[in-house]
Amino acid sequence: MIKFSHVNKWYGDYPALVDINAEVARGEVVVVCGPSGSGKSTLIRTVNRLEEIQSGELMFDGQNVHAKMKGAQLNHLRSRIGFVFQSFNLFPHLSVLENVTLSPIRINGVDRGTARDKAMTLLERVGLSSKAGAYPGQLSGGQQQRVAIARALAMEPPAMLFDEPTSALDPEMVGEVLAVMRGLANDGMTMMCVTHEMGFAREVADRVWFMDAGSILEAAKPAEFFSNPSHPRAQRFLSDLRSH
Amino acid sequence: MLTEIYQIVSDNWLLLLIGQYPNGPLGGMAATMLLSLLGIALAFPLGVLIALARLSPFAALRSSATALIYVMRGIPLLMVIFWVYFLVPLLIGRSVPGFVTMLCTLVIYEGAFLSEVVRAGIQALPAGQIDAARALGHSHLSAMRYVILPQALFNVLPSIVSQFVSTIQETTLGYVINVPELTFAASQINNRLLTKPFEVFLILAIIYFCVCWSLTQLANWLERRVAARRAGPQATVSPAARGPSATRLGDVAREVGK
Numbered sequence: 001m002i003k004f005s006h007v008n009k010w011y012g013d014y015p016a017l018v019d020i021n022a023e024v025a026r027g028e029v030v031v032v033c034g035p036s037g038s039g040k041s042t043l044i045r046t047v048n049r050l051e052e053i054q055s056g057e058l059m060f061d062g063q064n065v066h067a068k069m070k071g072a073q074l075n076h077l078r079s080r081i082g083f084v085f086q087s088f089n090l091f092p093h094l095s096v097l098e099n100v101t102l103s104p105i106r107i108n109g110v111d112r113g114t115a116r117d118k119a120m121t122l123l124e125r126v127g128l129s130s131k132a133g134a135y136p137g138q139l140s141g142g143q144q145q146r147v148a149i150a151r152a153l154a155m156e157p158p159a160m161l162f163d164e165p166t167s168a169l170d171p172e173m174v175g176e177v178l179a180v181m182r183g184l185a186n187d188g189m190t191m192m193c194v195t196h197e198m199g200f201a202r203e204v205a206d207r208v209w210f211m212d213a214g215s216i217l218e219a220a221k222p223a224e225f226f227s228n229p230s231h232p233r234a235q236r237f238l239s240d241l242r243s244h
Numbered sequence: 245m246l247t248e249i250y251q252i253v254s255d256n257w258l259l260l261l262i263g264q265y266p267n268g269p270l271g272g273m274a275a276t277m278l279l280s281l282l283g284i285a286l287a288f289p290l291g292v293l294i295a296l297a298r299l300s301p302f303a304a305l306r307s308s309a310t311a312l313i314y315v316m317r318g319i320p321l322l323m324v325i326f327w328v329y330f331l332v333p334l335l336i337g338r339s340v341p342g343f344v345t346m347l348c349t350l351v352i353y354e355g356a357f358l359s360e361v362v363r364a365g366i367q368a369l370p371a372g373q374i375d376a377a378r379a380l381g382h383s384h385l386s387a388m389r390y391v392i393l394p395q396a397l398f399n400v401l402p403s404i405v406s407q408f409v410s411t412i413q414e415t416t417l418g419y420v421i422n423v424p425e426l427t428f429a430a431s432q433i434n435n436r437l438l439t440k441p442f443e444v445f446l447i448l449a450i451i452y453f454c455v456c457w458s459l460t461q462l463a464n465w466l467e468r469r470v471a472a473r474r475a476g477p478q479a480t481v482s483p484a485a486r487g488p489s490a491t492r493l494g495d496v497a498r499e500v501g502k
Contacts, residue, residue: 048379071383079381089376093394103380106390155380 007056031201034211082152082160090136142173159190271424283350291358316356342423365396405463
């Protein structure tokens with residue numbers, strides 16, 4: 001579904017991604033972890049081309065994401081990749097319902113009634129149908145992030161990307177967002193999640209990618225990765241986590 | 245002196261208010277306000293377009309918008325008035341009323357200035373807003389129209405009112421090309437009385453001050469409203485629902501907004 005082949009990216013002289021070769025299969029849940037500054041967010045942002053790459057190839061559902069293409073083509077491609085941000089990025093001037101219906105109406109030309117019904121179903125799914133008329137500023141961080149997930153799902157994407165979805169949340173709100181993500185994974189959604197929630201990785205992920213200094217050092221099943229990491233950098237990372 | 249001022253006002257209030265209308269063109273305060281309102285109303289959409297051009301992905305649009313803004317910022321308004329006054333009749337082959345000349349000038353000049361206000365409003369929004377819109381599949385223009393501009397234009401409302409105050413003051417320059425506005429009316433009165441320039445122009449100054457000062461108060465009030473909204477809509481829902489932290493956040497936003 002998502003396939004990186006020899007992907008390289010530099011910020012000036014600084015190598016942000018170094019020869020990335022990896023694949024997320026359809027229906028698979030991949031958790032990307034690693035120390036800060038290791039390139040996790042950059043990696044996930046190249047998948048819908050919020051970041052450009054300098055060399056290599058990135059395929060999404062059979063389409064070369066970084067090929068030269070028309071703006072409309074790129075917009076269509078992006079509309080098929082759900083993206084959830086660390087800072088939620090809900091549109092503060094629109095109500096919760098309008099946040100979810102805006103893009104289906106304006107981009108896909110769905111009529112208002114249908115978009116509304118769909119949005120209410122999605123809000124129900126993330127447990128926030130009672131907040132449809134509220135504005136983002138009136139919601140807690142966890143509620144905002146759940147709305148952001150519903151907003152992304154409204155475009156009916158075949159895959160969802162999560163860029164540290166719980167890092168900006170108070171601890172007591174992390175659970176509600178992870179529960180929604182767990183539900184998605186159980187429904188068979190293809191997911192790529194950058195996260196520090198190792199419990200989630202252990203329980204939900206099909207594979208864990210460990211990154212450091214722009215490279216994927218280890219890609220393994222979670223049971224294997226957590227009990228017996230092969231790369232010394234991953235061993236150190238995990239022992240640092242456990243010592244807390 | 246107060247009695248003289250009172251005398252001048254009671255003899256000439258109609259001239260100050262509407263000029264020689266209906267026996268002549270509309271003038272006085274009415275013309276000043278009409279000129280300023282039309283000026284800012286037409287300059288606003290132009291300003292939004294120039295701002296969008298300046299932030300456009302197309303280099304040609306970007307550089308022509310930037311050039312226009314730099315030219316307008318680099319020359320005094322009076323020069324632009326002269327250019328329009330002498331050039332437009334040559335271009336269209338017939339004479340143009342002073343009111344229209346002044347209106348065109350104000351629209352171009354204020355359009356350039358407003359575009360900078362709008363651009364600042366757009367660039368002050370968090371980058372995550374455009375990221376989120378693009379990630380959902382919106383085109384650049386669609387993201388601007390549905391996500392960025394509604395927020396940016398609301399946030400710059402106070403600056404637009406301030407720009408309106410400047411526009412009112414700029415209309416006085418219409419005097420040099422005989423636009424019958426408020427300053428022109430005052431000068432007519434002065435020419436008739438001959439011996440009372442201090443009183444006449446004091447009246448003029450007071451009128452301008454009252455109008456502009458009230459509008460500045462409006463801009464300040466709007467700024468507080470906007471800052472409160474930016475701090476989070478909970479501040480506008482009900483005072484009872486506002487926690488102490490929300491109040492403090494509102495104060496911070498107000499400070500930053502100043």
